[in-house]
Amino acid sequence: MRFNNFAVIGIAVVMASCFSENTYNSYEDYPVRSDNLIEMVYNPSGTMFLLWAPTADDVRVMLFDDAEASSLSKMIRLERNDEGTWKGIVQGDYLNKFYTFNVKIGDRWLGETPGINVRAVGVNGKRGAIINMFATDPPGWDNDRRPELQSQADMIIYEMHHRDFSIHKSSGLQYKGKYLALTEPGMMRPNSRLSTGLEHLKDLGITHVHLLPSFDFASIDEASLYLNEYNWGYDPQNYNVPEGSYATDPFDPYSRIREFKLMVQALHNTGIRVILDVVYNHTFTTENSPFERTVPGYFYRYNEDGTFADGSACGNEIASERVMMRKYMIESVLYWINEYHIDGFRFDLMGIHDIETMNEIRKAVDKIDPSICIYGEGWAAKPPKYPIDSLAMKGHASRMPGIAVFSDELRDGLRGPFNDNKQGAFLAGIPGGEESIKFGIVGAIQHPQIDYSKVNYSDSAWALQPTQMISYVSCHDDMCLVDRLKASIPDLPTEQLIRLDMLAQTIVFTSQGIPFIFAGEEVLRNKKGVHNSFESSDMVNAIDWTNKANFPELYAYYQLLIKLRKNHPAFRMGDADLVRKHLTFLPVELDNVIAFTLNDHANGDPWETILVAFNACLETVTLDVSPGKYTVVCADGKIDEDGLGHITEPKVLLPAQSVLIMYK
Numbered sequence: 001m002r003f004n005n006f007a008v009i010g011i012a013v014v015m016a017s018c019f020s021e022n023t024y025n026s027y028e029d030y031p032v033r034s035d036n037l038i039e040m041v042y043n044p045s046g047t048m049f050l051l052w053a054p055t056a057d058d059v060r061v062m063l064f065d066d067a068e069a070s071s072l073s074k075m076i077r078l079e080r081n082d083e084g085t086w087k088g089i090v091q092g093d094y095l096n097k098f099y100t101f102n103v104k105i106g107d108r109w110l111g112e113t114p115g116i117n118v119r120a121v122g123v124n125g126k127r128g129a130i131i132n133m134f135a136t137d138p139p140g141w142d143n144d145r146r147p148e149l150q151s152q153a154d155m156i157i158y159e160m161h162h163r164d165f166s167i168h169k170s171s172g173l174q175y176k177g178k179y180l181a182l183t184e185p186g187m188m189r190p191n192s193r194l195s196t197g198l199e200h201l202k203d204l205g206i207t208h209v210h211l212l213p214s215f216d217f218a219s220i221d222e223a224s225l226y227l228n229e230y231n232w233g234y235d236p237q238n239y240n241v242p243e244g245s246y247a248t249d250p251f252d253p254y255s256r257i258r259e260f261k262l263m264v265q266a267l268h269n270t271g272i273r274v275i276l277d278v279v280y281n282h283t284f285t286t287e288n289s290p291f292e293r294t295v296p297g298y299f300y301r302y303n304e305d306g307t308f309a310d311g312s313a314c315g316n317e318i319a320s321e322r323v324m325m326r327k328y329m330i331e332s333v334l335y336w337i338n339e340y341h342i343d344g345f346r347f348d349l350m351g352i353h354d355i356e357t358m359n360e361i362r363k364a365v366d367k368i369d370p371s372i373c374i375y376g377e378g379w380a381a382k383p384p385k386y387p388i389d390s391l392a393m394k395g396h397a398s399r400m401p402g403i404a405v406f407s408d409e410l411r412d413g414l415r416g417p418f419n420d421n422k423q424g425a426f427l428a429g430i431p432g433g434e435e436s437i438k439f440g441i442v443g444a445i446q447h448p449q450i451d452y453s454k455v456n457y458s459d460s461a462w463a464l465q466p467t468q469m470i471s472y473v474s475c476h477d478d479m480c481l482v483d484r485l486k487a488s489i490p491d492l493p494t495e496q497l498i499r500l501d502m503l504a505q506t507i508v509f510t511s512q513g514i515p516f517i518f519a520g521e522e523v524l525r526n527k528k529g530v531h532n533s534f535e536s537s538d539m540v541n542a543i544d545w546t547n548k549a550n551f552p553e554l555y556a557y558y559q560l561l562i563k564l565r566k567n568h569p570a571f572r573m574g575d576a577d578l579v580r581k582h583l584t585f586l587p588v589e590l591d592n593v594i595a596f597t598l599n600d601h602a603n604g605d606p607w608e609t610i611l612v613a614f615n616a617c618l619e620t621v622t623l624d625v626s627p628g629k630y631t632v633v634c635a636d637g638k639i640d641e642d643g644l645g646h647i648t649e650p651k652v653l654l655p656a657q658s659v660l661i662m663y664k
Contacts (some may be wrong), residue, residue: 466513
């Protein structure tokens, strides 16, 4: 989430100032549309338009020959039914034409909008497009299937921005910054280790690609892509249409849809699922948004003085608890699943939404496929205008089974607090974060060996199951891992930087939560120290793939670390009772040292006992272990499941800023 202040404009109940004939005592009294919220149905003999606008006195559909400049070619008036939905049919074949709605309340026309549920648009998303959706399906689309996933504990998430991944010249990809970049194998030269694109993702071993917002957002001028504007996309415009700037031709309504599907299909064929970052918590504009131009006042929350509530810190917050907004969110999620074959959703500032809505979304998704993942940020930017005990905050995860939440306890226990880039923690050799890291290792569940009074941000477990916790050390927000390490540890040499990078990610991947990495961390990516790069240039955000050749030992370590997790179910038990039964922390008395064992063939693991130890100190420490013959599989920045050597002594040396994993 990037925070950007927009002007707060408008009043709580616009309809009151417009003197509508269709007024209601409260939002709860508004009629509910019983059918799907679709707003345009094309047929060669006539196109039907529908718009839920219960407070409107008149609704018109405007038809145009193109997406921008052409003047009005036809206008029709819709008729209202008892559910507040306005309907009408335009006779004739209007395929590939464009349209907008205009709602009148009292004597005021609210302004043109493509509707709240538009599914195809022209350039910059200002007008809806009348297209044949079947014509957007690539060959074989009906046979596209999501890759197998036995348990959400098996997930490995890779968070990516389209431009970051492919825009650098070193990517060797043809479709730089486009959906189609994720359809390219990406081998730069025969037999080269510097693979990019799909080949890189396949070799790395991740199971899910998390795409930063890819719906139609407002901050990029799609008609002027030569300007190379950049944004993360957390500024929603049209929720149910792919963003045009990532398409090869944003002027063609078919291009963005077809190419998005081609991307999903290519990832699925590679064995990788696709997660969409969704931002239902706020809109880019308020008074001029499709919501406000359709049913003023209904879709947002307000302060007592009539100004827009602003839990998003972006000028407004969506009222997810209202019946039609909840219906809209559920249908939108299902549409992305059914039309685009999306495999998961990450909810931006999920703490703004109400718990009931999130549970209803989970319930609706389960009817299609329970393996589709849902997770989100369990917080808001500011206090939302809704009762705190009813919000989908991190602390309420136990009331949202099947929905996961990011663990800032683990993140900040490793790197330092989010509000001070220069303040380090465990990775910087500063004591005090050990219990927060142990909290993350068990997956935010209740565990008898954790002192919750010493855990940052939480004084108790909040997850019912470890799969409700997203385990990570950095993401698109804040500094990336490399920049944060450099900021918190002055004059950090590259060799030490790599050691700490490995240490951090080994903790993430041996935790019982769902591991999550930021794209490029596996090749020592940096963002030039920029904390909030949501609109920085490609020079800051692009991944330099030459790092893959410059630091091959780091990439190989990530690769083998992922393989280790996949090969050993002890690291992904997925069940709280199993974690409590099999995971035991060793009684280490040293600051900045954590050690635990996974016992008794945990979760059916072939290794009887696995010992994992982390040392963030600047000196070698001695660790007491139970007697036996151990095979070392991770030490000194190397991983080899066949064994790096053996240890038989009851005391082992753990080098500075390193990891030790061994089994017997």
